[in-house]
Amino acid sequence: MKSERVAAIVGVAESDLGKTPGKNVLQLQAQAAKLALEDAGLTKHDVDAIFTAGNWAWAPNLMLAEYLGIQPKYTDSTNIGGSSFEAHVGHAAAGIKAGLFDVALITYGSTNRTKPANSSFQSPLTAQYEIPYGLPTPVGAYALAATRHMHQYGTTSEQLAEIAVATRKWATLNEKAYMREPIEIEDVLNSRLIAEPLHLLDCCLVSDGGGAVIVASNRVASTLKKKPVWILGHGESHSHNTITNMPDLTMTSARESGKAAFEMAGISHHEIDVAEIYDSFTITVLLTLEALGFCQPGEGGAFVSGQRTAPGGDFPMNTNGGGLSYCHPGMYGIFLLIEAVRQLRGECNARQVDDAKIALVHGTGGVLSSTSTVILGRD
Amino acid sequence: MIKDLIKSGIDDESRPYWNGLKDKKLFIQQCGDCQKSIFYPRSICPHCFSDNINWLEANGTGTIYSFTTVHQGYGPFKGETPYTVGIVELDEGVRMMTRIIGDYNEIKVDKRVSIIFKEVEEDFVLPYFQVIT
Ligand SMILES: [Zn+2]
Numbered sequence: 001m002k003s004e005r006v007a008a009i010v011g012v013a014e015s016d017l018g019k020t021p022g023k024n025v026l027q028l029q030a031q032a033a034k035l036a037l038e039d040a041g042l043t044k045h046d047v048d049a050i051f052t053a054g055n056w057a058w059a060p061n062l063m064l065a066e067y068l069g070i071q072p073k074y075t076d077s078t079n080i081g082g083s084s085f086e087a088h089v090g091h092a093a094a095g096i097k098a099g100l101f102d103v104a105l106i107t108y109g110s111t112n113r114t115k116p117a118n119s120s121f122q123s124p125l126t127a128q129y130e131i132p133y134g135l136p137t138p139v140g141a142y143a144l145a146a147t148r149h150m151h152q153y154g155t156t157s158e159q160l161a162e163i164a165v166a167t168r169k170w171a172t173l174n175e176k177a178y179m180r181e182p183i184e185i186e187d188v189l190n191s192r193l194i195a196e197p198l199h200l201l202d203c204c205l206v207s208d209g210g211g212a213v214i215v216a217s218n219r220v221a222s223t224l225k226k227k228p229v230w231i232l233g234h235g236e237s238h239s240h241n242t243i244t245n246m247p248d249l250t251m252t253s254a255r256e257s258g259k260a261a262f263e264m265a266g267i268s269h270h271e272i273d274v275a276e277i278y279d280s281f282t283i284t285v286l287l288t289l290e291a292l293g294f295c296q297p298g299e300g301g302a303f304v305s306g307q308r309t310a311p312g313g314d315f316p317m318n319t320n321g322g323g324l325s326y327c328h329p330g331m332y333g334i335f336l337l338i339e340a341v342r343q344l345r346g347e348c349n350a351r352q353v354d355d356a357k358i359a360l361v362h363g364t365g366g367v368l369s370s371t372s373t374v375i376l377g378r379d
Numbered sequence: 380m381i382k383d384l385i386k387s388g389i390d391d392e393s394r395p396y397w398n399g400l401k402d403k404k405l406f407i408q409q410c411g412d413c414q415k416s417i418f419y420p421r422s423i424c425p426h427c428f429s430d431n432i433n434w435l436e437a438n439g440t441g442t443i444y445s446f447t448t449v450h451q452g453y454g455p456f457k458g459e460t461p462y463t464v465g466i467v468e469l470d471e472g473v474r475m476m477t478r479i480i481g482d483y484n485e486i487k488v489d490k491r492v493s494i495i496f497k498e499v500e501e502d503f504v505l506p507y508f509q510v511i512t
Contacts, residue, residue, distance in 0.1 A: 132499070
């Protein structure tokens with residue numbers, strides 16, 4: 001049974017990306033918000049709900065809404081790390097279904113490259129049992145997961161490198177991508193070790209950048225000139241905060257968030273035409289593919305082998321070049337949504353996936369801590 | 380200083396753990412109702428929500444659940460690379476983060492380890508582990 005078409009993404013945009021030394025996080029969000037509203041054919045006076053996530057203010061929604069001159073009747077600052085924006089889309093769809101508002105503005109902005117946030121954001125309340133051991137966060141946590149997965153299933157560094165290589169191939173087709181030089185598996189394996197078994201090229205970029213997504217009710221969406229991208233399903237979960245407390249280092253809560261999203265959408269895995277999957281690290285993708293059920297636990301390495309996720313492969317994934325090669329300002333989730341919408345609208349030129357009708361978007365936050373899955377579709 | 384990174388978090392809930400380490404004792408907790416072991420210290424059982432929580436001295440042995448050898452350290456750890464951070468599953472059934480010391484080639488997932496009380500700074504002891512050979 002197909003889900004009701006109640007809410008849609010009707011506008012998306014990025015701000016300047018890469019290195020933006022002249023801009024602060026509010027400017028980046030304002031720029032993206034203006035462009036996304038123009039993309040939708042709406043104005044800021046149409047916005048009646050505000051969603052953002054960040055640690056750049058005590059209460060980011062208050063600062064952002066004041067800066068933009070918006071007084072919302074619904075506000076949500078859910079912050080579960082990089083997957084926050086997929087959660088925002090789900091929450092916006094739920095709010096619209098409940099009749100609480102018609103147009104939601106979701107934004108993100110970060111100057112992680114030129115003005116890194118204070119790294120002492122880890123509260124010693126429960127992190128005091130981890131901080132003294134010097135695990136670099138987040139890469140060390142993902143390395144622990146990779147070690148365990150390799151031990152349990154025989155996954156190899158070559159298999160993880162397949163993901164970085166395939167993602168770079170997509171980046172060569174996206175002029176907005178930061179890293180566009182093709183790489184080979186050997187380049188990944190020969191890049192310096194950061195935290196074993198993860199190499200530099202297993203890790204995402206550190207960028208500046210922002211993005212915005214406009215979610216609207218069916219009633220509003222039907223009046224706009226661009227075709228709506230319907231929110232068909234959504235699920236979210238989180239399983240732990242610190243990596244020591246992850247119940248199973250090889251299984252993320254994507255198992256739960258993905259199941260919920262597929263059930264709400266009423267579709268099955270083989271109907272997904274394009275997947276945008278959070279790639280903070282290569283291992284993030286591999287664990288997520290397994291947890292979402294695209295393959296069995298332990299089969300992720302085989303699943304991505306042979307450049308299956310690259311342009312021309314039978315599982316097009318991270319088609320903008322991903323956090324690994326396009327842009328990663330710390331909480332990457334909003335960019336997954338932007339790319340999925342563009343793919344479903346057919347706006348992706350050289351990197352366009354033929355006849356893409358249904359997209360899966362999956363965010364992962366913290367240290368494999370939170371997950372949120374969104375399934376999108378066009379008419 | 381490593382202790383400076385966490386001292387604002389050390390309070391009545393965690394102090395028995397930190398003080399125990401100075402006496403070469405590893406304290407975890409046990410639920411007085413469901414009997415499950417608990418780590419890190421807390422005021423309520425995350426299994427059954429009982430607030431009948433007791434301290435328990437762990438015997439200091441366990442197995443390596445996972446580990447990573449760090450080549451890019453930060454802050455006070457920068458000069459120590461490479462070093463190995465692990466998650467150890469104690470025989471009492473709880474996991475904790477630690478440093479795993481000793482021969483790098485001996486460090487493998489599922490290897491048995493035992494505790495070493497390491498005074499990393501004056502008056503600050505951490506529970507490290509080494510592979511039992
Ligand atoms: Zn209990």
